[in-house]
Amino acid sequence: MKVLTENKSVLSWIEDKISLVKPDSVVWIDGSEEQLNDLRAQSCEIGEIIKLNEEKLPGCYLHRTAVNDVARVEHRTFICTPTKDEAGPTNNWMAPDEAYNMLYDIARDSYKGRTMYVIPYSMGPVGSRFSKVGVELTDSIYVVLNMAIMTRIGKDVLDFLGDSDDWVRGLHCKCEIDEEKRYICQFPQDNTIISVNSGYGGNVLLGKKCFALRIASYQGRKEGWMAEHMLILGIENPKGEIRYICAAFPSACGKTNLAMLIPPEAYKKKGYKVWCVGDDIAWMRKGEDGRLYAINPENGFFGVAPGTNMKSNPNALASTKKDTIFTNVVHNLDDNTVWWEGLDKNPPENGIEWKGNPWNGKQSEAAGANPNSRFTAPAKNCPCISSEFENPAGVPISAIVFGGRRAKLAPLVYQSRDWNHGVFVGSVMGSETTAAAIGLAAGVRRDPMAMLPFCGYNMADYWRHWLDVGAALDPEKAPKIFNVNWFRKDENDKFMWPGFGDNMRVLDWIIERCEGNAGARETAIGYIPQEGAINVEGIEDEVSAEALESMLDVDKSLWAAETKGIEEFYAMFGDRLPDELRGELDTLKKNL
Ligand code: GTP
Ligand code: SPV
Ligand code: MN
Helix, strand or coil, X not given: CCCCCCCXXXXXXXXHHHHHHCCCEEEECCCCHHHHHXXXXXXXXXXXXXXXXXXXXXXXXXXXXXXXXXCECHHHEEECXXXXXXXXXXXXXXXXXXXXXXXXXXXXXXXXXXXXXXXXXXXXXXXXXXXXXXEEEECCHHHHHHHXXXXXXXXXXXXXXXXXXCEEEEEEECXXXXXXXXXXXXXXXXXXXXXXXXXCHHHHCCHHHHXXXXXXXXXXXXXXXXXXXXXXXXXXXXXXXXXXXXXXXXXXXXXXXXXXCCCCHHHHHHCCEEEEEECCCEEEEECCCCCEEXXXXXXXXXXXXXXXXXXXXXXXXXXXXXXXXXXCCEEECCCCEEECCCXXXXXXXXXXXCCCCEECCXXXXXXXXXXXXXXXEEHHHCCCECCCCCCCCCEEEEEEEEECCCCCCCCCEEEXXXXXXXXXXXXXXXXXXXXXXXXXXXXXXXXXXXXXCCCCCCHHHHHHHHXXXXXXXXXXXXXXXXXXXXXXXXXXXXXXXXXXHHHHHXXXXXXXXXXXXXXXEECCCCEEECCCCCCCCCCCCCCCXXXXXXXXXXXXXXXXXXXXXXXXXXXXXXHHCCHHHHHHHHHHHHHC
């Protein structure tokens, strides 16, 4: 075994886990293309991945997970803090000792006949003051290949870590992919993650949700920074000035789409451009100048495939044309490529659907791709990747945007009155559930800051942290906070707003508000665009003045009912709920 570090805490932890899971051999991932190529070949050999058409999709592969293992499992995800209160009422909790014992029993000897891969990785550019190191142990080559796209991996990372003890331990064991023994456990106090009996993305790419959100949110509170489920994008105006926006939408609610948006013709002609810094996670901290700065800790996109096409998101599609891993999409046997619902109107007749059965897309009623099928694509493939993507100092944030899927109630856009009101708006976010997690009831649920499944500690303390971070920023320079809803529906159950590229029109208003230009009127819930303030040039046929007015309407009786729901939700947190938020709720009630 060729060991890549002399770090004692790393070596002793790995020794310990080797004696637990008993691999036949141990391979350290050094980050070299040579080693990754060998692993790709091996993975093809054992049938874990399929090499796709080298001419049409160079360097691309297809993988199918187990049929029972296609999304995150929130009901089997635990925050293992010493007390239940630290995890809070919105997390599943298990006492650390109990969890370790249970997980070790499941993991014991589970690598017998298998290889242990040791993946040293950095979340954030190696060496940035934002960045953090992790080591993931896995018995899945698929995980290695995905982590090699999604994070910075290899020897450099260990050299940067030196002999520090500040790194996140991650143990992943596929075991038998048994749903009944599947657990995703975070131990924030120990910087440790253990994931057993899954092979699906968010459950097993431990740098992503487990570390960069659950563990990192806990670290961020201790160390004075924030880990958020947010995209980061830059809008360049015709003068060449770039303003950056972070946006938190729940899973499968449009972050990847917004992050890579292509502006409508009228904007393109004037010289507007959008640059993508990140599509899922933002780590933010105060800069020396009193502004809030953000980096994307990831190095790739783990994006929803269905619905991605040349019209909805050409940049995402372009990102998947080389060196990409597709998971649970349709295999087109005619030309050895891939397909998913919403890619184009030409499904393959000679296909294999996501479960591995023959599938004729021209005849079949059933979907060919799983609704949560995904692509893992390198960020550098994205045609609109920001020049600041690797900037270790991050980008300064002008606006924070919250949003969700709400068929009714939430208007297309509104602005909070100030930071604390903005925290209130984020804390009461509601959204219809999606296919990104297994076993969620259909309907609207509260998903504060889109962090419900990802906050590594008590949500009330997390809101306290948000309020504290805001208070420390220079009030003139703190990001302005907004809420958007692309998903409002009319009486015929049709989306009222065209969405996708046209969301630029709303971002335009948001940026103009930040610069103190665009007009607004004050309502009970916050500032709404004044008549004429949203630019509808080029979509006047689709979006009439009346339709826009109704999308921006604040229905007081619906909002009054909403305050009752908020009250019930807040009651879960008892005395831990920050007074400021209770005050904001009282103000809203008074305004209504
Ligand atoms: P995660 O990766 O799960 O965190 O999700 P995400 O927020 O990045 O989701 P993504 O951008 O992949 O959104 C996926 C779904 O949202 C698809 O069904 C899209 O068609 C839909 N969507 C995205 N933007 C819009 C929009 O502006 N309008 C409408 N109607 N649908 C949208
Ligand atoms: C999400 O569900 O929010 C995702 C996909 O981004 S996963 O990595 O599976 O969590
Ligand atoms: Mn996500």
